[in-house]
Amino acid sequence: xxxxxxxxxxxxxxxxxxxxxxxxxxxxxxxxxxxxxxxxxxxxxxxxxxxxxxxxxxxxxxxxxxxxxxxxxxxxxxxxxxxxxxxxxxxxxxxxxxxxxxxxxxxxxxxxxxxxxxxxxxxxxxxxxxxxxxxxxxxxxx
Amino acid sequence: xxxxxxxxxxxxxxxxxxxxxxxxxxxxxxxxxxxxxxxxxxxxxxxxxxxxxxxxxxxxxxxxxxxxxxxxxxxxxxxxxxxxxxxxxxxxxxxxxxxxxxxxxxxxxxxxxxxxxxxxxxxxxxxxxxxxxxxxxxxxxxxxxxxxxxxxxxxxxxxxxx
Numbered sequence: 001x002x003x004x005x006x007x008x009x010x011x012x013x014x015x016x017x018x019x020x021x022x023x024x025x026x027x028x029x030x031x032x033x034x035x036x037x038x039x040x041x042x043x044x045x046x047x048x049x050x051x052x053x054x055x056x057x058x059x060x061x062x063x064x065x066x067x068x069x070x071x072x073x074x075x076x077x078x079x080x081x082x083x084x085x086x087x088x089x090x091x092x093x094x095x096x097x098x099x100x101x102x103x104x105x106x107x108x109x110x111x112x113x114x115x116x117x118x119x120x121x122x123x124x125x126x127x128x129x130x131x132x133x134x135x136x137x138x139x140x141x142x
Numbered sequence: 143x144x145x146x147x148x149x150x151x152x153x154x155x156x157x158x159x160x161x162x163x164x165x166x167x168x169x170x171x172x173x174x175x176x177x178x179x180x181x182x183x184x185x186x187x188x189x190x191x192x193x194x195x196x197x198x199x200x201x202x203x204x205x206x207x208x209x210x211x212x213x214x215x216x217x218x219x220x221x222x223x224x225x226x227x228x229x230x231x232x233x234x235x236x237x238x239x240x241x242x243x244x245x246x247x248x249x250x251x252x253x254x255x256x257x258x259x260x261x262x263x264x265x266x267x268x269x270x271x272x273x274x275x276x277x278x279x280x281x282x283x284x285x286x287x288x289x290x291x292x293x294x295x296x297x298x299x300x301x302x303x304x
Contacts, residue, residue: 026210028217042234050236051213055181055206062182073184073197075205078242078292083235107245109197 007068009060009095011123014048016089022052047086053093053120053129054081060095061118061135070114071138076107079132085122092123108136152301153263153273161259165215169203171250177207190250203248208290212279215256234272234297242292246283254281254289261293272297 016035023032027049030037038046062072087093100115114137120129171190178187182204185192193201220233248254257280264274275298281290 022210026214028214049210049213051206051210054209055177055204058206059181059183062184073186074182076244078239080238080240081242082238111197 005099007064007097007099009064009097011092011094012056012060013123014087014089014091014093016046019046019048019052019089023049026051043086045086045088047088048091050083050129053083053087054131056093057081057095057118057120057129057131058133058135060093060120061097061116061133064095064097065114065135065137073108073111073136073138075133075135076113077134079134081129081131081133083129084127087122087128091128093120093128094123095120102137106134106136110139111136112139113137151298153275153298154301156260156263156275156298158260158263161257162219163255163257164219166253166255167211167215168253169207169211169248169250171201174201174203174207174250177210178204181206198247200249203252205244208244208248208254208281209242209292211254212256212281212290216258234299236294236296237268237274238295240293240295242290244290246287246289248283248289253284256281264295267300268297271300273300274298 020033023029031041031043031047032038032049035046038044058075061075065072096119098117100117102115103113106113113134116131116133116135118129118131118133119127120131122128175188175190178184182188186196186198186202187193187204190201258277260275261278262276264276266274268274274295276293276295278293279291280288283289
């Protein structure tokens with residue numbers, strides 16, 4: 001486990017209901033709420049709020065770390081996150097995760113800090129977002 | 143004067159140093175749990191009972207929830223300023239965020255107040271018509287403690303004189 005350097009997450013498919021539900025609470029702009037308005041927008045189709053993609057990036061990365069035997073707790077810091085293209089209805093989001101340095105301690109009690117690079121793809125091989133971040137991973141037995 | 147409307151301004155009209163306190167929100171336990179079930183299903187964020195005996199001694203808001211609410215408050219604020227404007231939307235998409243930190247746990251009943259300051263404008267021209275505006279965004283809890291900070295680059299349409 002300790003020499004694992006890259007991980008691949010599971011898949012979360014974006015559907016119109018989830019995109020609209022998130023947008024109505026957090027990002028009520030026409031291209032996230034209404035198919036017709038979205039078709040005529042600069043994005044050219046109904047697409048997810050960038051913050052929905054960001055939150056899903058952390059979820060996918062966290063699940064992949066847990067699959068690999070590391071007890072992911074939360075994302076604690078983001079050096080940068082770039083939205084590279086819109087995430088449309090039907091995209092099957094998955095993340096490729098590169099593990100960087102691990103350092104003791106951090107802002108979360110009883111946890112180490114793990115550096116990650118997370119690239120989220122749309123299911124057709126296109127990267128939609130890239131995040132450099134730090135996450136908290138539980139110290140064994142805590 | 144249409145340039146009073148934040149959403150309706152050209153890139154050139156947005157002044158570096160502009161500062162706004164643009165919204166507040168009180169986070170309920172229910173909405174924290176609902177967000178976490180979708181995006182941060184760990185018990186610290188999604189299970190109020192279990193969270194009591196875990197590392198923060200009670201439920202805390204999942205980090206992206208605080209950012210999602212930033213977006214909602216920003217959209218609402220822009221809409222208020224844009225009232226009566228016949229779709230003069232000149233703000234484009236966010237393209238990147240930088241140096242995002244969650245500094246203190248946010249618990250049920252906590253009220254966050256969000257601020258932004260325009261800190262720089264890039265000379266870069268994106269797809270012939272967009273400029274890039276960078277702002278520093280922060281949220282403070284009801285004790286005045288900073289709990290969230292990040293910078294974001296957002297596209298703004300350049301005027302015809304550009």
